[in-house]
Amino acid sequence: MLTTTKEMLLKAQDGHYAVGAFNVENLEFVMAVIAAAEERHSPVIMQTTPGTVKYASLDYFAAMARVAAQSASVPVAIHLDHGDGFDRCMQAMHAGYTSVMIDGSHEKFEDNIDLTASVTKVALPLDIPVEAELGKVGGKEDDGPAVEGESPYTDPDQAQQFVETTLCSSLAVGVGTAHGVYKGTPHIEQQVLKDIRSRVDVPLVLHGTSGVPDDQVAEAIKNGICKVNYATELRQAYTRGFMGFMSKYPDTFDPKKAAKPAMEEIKQLVMSHMDNLGSSYKA
Ligand SMILES: [Zn+2]
Known part of the structure; x- marks a missing residue:
């Protein structure tokens, strides 16, 4: 059965670890992420952005997650990442998503x-x-414009007021990370995170974690992060595995053959993140 992210994240908060939320793009991503979670006995969140559900519908992803969760021995949640409006969140819930994000951060x-x-x-x-x-x-x-030129950090006082007023279950915070591929080494402002944590008690969420060094992520978990999102690294892993196979065996025309090493790349990546997040053997 699919579970919601609520209990998963509260357990993580109590146990001082984080649950990985991995963006899935197709069936092979779903199978690879679940295989990793099973092997690591880790709770897992699969999530999709509006861009991904434009490629295949909310119904498709909800169905894949449901099938995966039915045969999995670990808790599995399907989450709408960066929900771009009230209607999208309602559609996701209707389709069977067990968790949603409403992203009003641009407002x-x-x-x-x-x-x-x-x-x-x-x-x-x-x-x-x-x-x-x-x-x-x-x-x-997702496929939106790059955000530049504004102070990226979440204001701790505003965070407190925001959580108290909206009753949101978890809060994604700006602490220095960015979506996509980093040009230099990213830097998480741990003090900002500590200040936010001291004002709010809901689980905090780290976005844009692909490319962030593991030790910074581990430190952020100590400072209150309970959900860590990875998207770009999974895309890179899949493409690396697929293209690696195709350049070695260019005459291949069965996509399943190249998908196998692609899924293996994702699985290894996800398992290594689960170890670093501390969610391995917590299912
Ligand atoms: Zn994000």
Whole structure:
């Protein structure tokens, strides 16, 4: 059975580890992420952005996650990543998603509160947890424009007011990470994270973690991060495995053959992140 992210993240918060949330793009991603979770006996969140559900529908991903969860021995959740409006969140819940994010971080503070509260009002009574975002995660998210030139950090006082008003279940924070591929070495502002943690008690979420050194992520978990998102690295792993096979055996025309090493690349990557996040053997 699919589970929600609520209990998963509260358990992680109690146990001082984080659950990995891995963006899946197709059937092979789903199978590889589940295989990793099974091998590591780790709870796992699979998530899709609106860009991905434009490629294949919410129904497709909900169905794949449901089938995967039915035969899995570990808790599995399917989460809407960067929900781009009230309607999208409702559609995801209707399709069977067990967790949604409403991303009002591009709006003014008050508008973000109103938008987030409109979703929590419907979702929470149905036991669907809601992730919200305050502050800016840099870089290019999904297929939207790059965010540049504004202070990226979440204000701790605003975070407290935001959580108290919206009743969001978890909060994505701006602490220096960015979506996409980093040009230099990324730097998480651990003090900002500690300040936010001292004001709010909901699980905190780290976005844009692909390319962030493991020791910085581990430190961020000590400082209150309970959910860590990886998207870009999985795309790179899949493409590396697929293309590696095709350049070695260019006459191959059965896509299943090249998909196998592609899935293996994702599986190894996901297992290594689960070890670093501390979620291995926590299922
Ligand atoms: Zn994100």
